[in-house]
Amino acid sequence: LMRNTKEKEHYLKEIYRLESANKEVSVSSLSKVLCVSKSSVSNMVKKLVAMHLLNSAPYKAIEFTPEGREQARTIVAKHRLIELFLVEVMGFEPENVHDIAEEIEHIQSPAFFRKVQNMLDKRDTDPHGSPIPDVDF
Numbered sequence: 001l002m003r004n005t006k007e008k009e010h011y012l013k014e015i016y017r018l019e020s021a022n023k024e025v026s027v028s029s030l031s032k033v034l035c036v037s038k039s040s041v042s043n044m045v046k047k048l049v050a051m052h053l054l055n056s057a058p059y060k061a062i063e064f065t066p067e068g069r070e071q072a073r074t075i076v077a078k079h080r081l082i083e084l085f086l087v088e089v090m091g092f093e094p095e096n097v098h099d100i101a102e103e104i105e106h107i108q109s110p111a112f113f114r115k116v117q118n119m120l121d122k123r124d125t126d127p128h129g130s131p132i133p134d135v136d137f
Contacts, residue, residue: 006106009075010034011044012053013105015062016072025062037078073133078105078113080126080133085116087127111137 014033018025027045031038045062048054053068082101086092092100100101107113114137124132 006051007044008048008051009071011048012068012072013075013079015054015064016069016076019064027062027123030062068101074135074137075105077133077135077137078107080130081113081116081120083128084120084123084132088120097127113137 011030011034011124014030014067015025018029018033027038027041030041030045034041045054045056048068049056053071055063067117079101083094083097086097086100087094115122117137122136124133
């Protein structure tokens with residue numbers, strides 16, 4: 001079992017971002033965006049493969065399993081929803097919400113995120129113009 005859920009979710013989110021931008025998902029691309037060593041990335045990818053969240057083979061791109069993609073979509077949705085909430089409801093400037101959302105996205109409370117979603121009338125774009133994945137929390 002992985003103790004560090006935050007780290008796992010961070011990886012899934014960055015893989016989702018790379019994939020959404022049609023960028024190659026590899027140990028070296030992840031090492032760059034996450035600013036960690038390639039060996040750290042390799043170790044984490046192995047763990048995520050063991051958890052059936054990723055597929056990985058030599059010389060092939062790292063890919064989500066269906067379960068991995070679902071978890072990644074959920075974490076991205078949480079992050080972007082919270083950014084929208086901070087701007088629209090709380091009056092933060094869009095450039096000041098990323099770090100706060102990075103903390104809140106790890107809260108394990110579907111009811112909390114459903115309420116946020118409803119308060120925002122299920123809007124589908126974050127303050128930076130990125131799509132909020134359609135997730136049933």
